[in-house]
Amino acid sequence: MFMNEYNHTIDAKGRMILPAKFREGLGNRFVLSRGIDQCLTIYPLENWEKLASSLQKLSFTKSSVRTLRRFLIGSSTEVECDKQGRVLIPSHLREYAGIKKEALVIGTGATIEIWSPEILQLTNSKEESIAELAESLDVPMDFEI
Numbered sequence: 752m753f754m755n756e757y758n759h760t761i762d763a764k765g766r767m768i769l770p771a772k773f774r775e776g777l778g779n780r781f782v783l784s785r786g787i788d789q790c791l792t793i794y795p796l797e798n799w800e801k802l803a804s805s806l807q808k809l810s811f812t813k814s815s816v817r818t819l820r821r822f823l824i825g826s827s828t829e830v831e832c833d834k835q836g837r838v839l840i841p842s843h844l845r846e847y848a849g850i851k852k853e854a855l856v857i858g859t860g861a862t863i864e865i866w867s868p869e870i871l872q873l874t875n876s877k878e879e880s881i882a883e884l885a886e887s888l889d890v891p892m893d894f895e896i
Contacts, residue, residue, distance in 0.1 A: 753858030
């Protein structure tokens with residue numbers, strides 16, 4: 752499980768160091784894709800293959816399915832870290848996420864998100880409070896908080 756938040760910089764070539772704990776969980780190769788919320792998402796290869804397989808099973812005759820496939824699969828790239836633990840983030844993905852020099856790397860359980868700090872702050876300021884959000888979710892909990 753990926754968790755925690757890290758601040759990182761992007762070098763002039765578009766490379767960023769991934770936290771060592773995340774690299775351990777990802778393995779040698781993984782997939783970098785556009786995220787739904789104007790961020791980038793890193794998927795372990797096994798999780799990506801399940802997602803892509805699910806998308807391929809949907810009817811291609813539906814416009815929304817074709818759009819989602821283009822959005823997720825069409826922009827994705829299989830990547831690996833170099834010996835220094837850096838991953839190359841292609842320019843089209845950096846542009847989509849508005850990532851310039853600084854990036855926030857956030858573990859979200861099964862995936863990792865990479866955010867522009869400014870865009871994440873704007874996104875979070877638009878959302879309802881965490882308390883209201885948690886209350887609105889109808890998710891059974893097997894434990895007490």
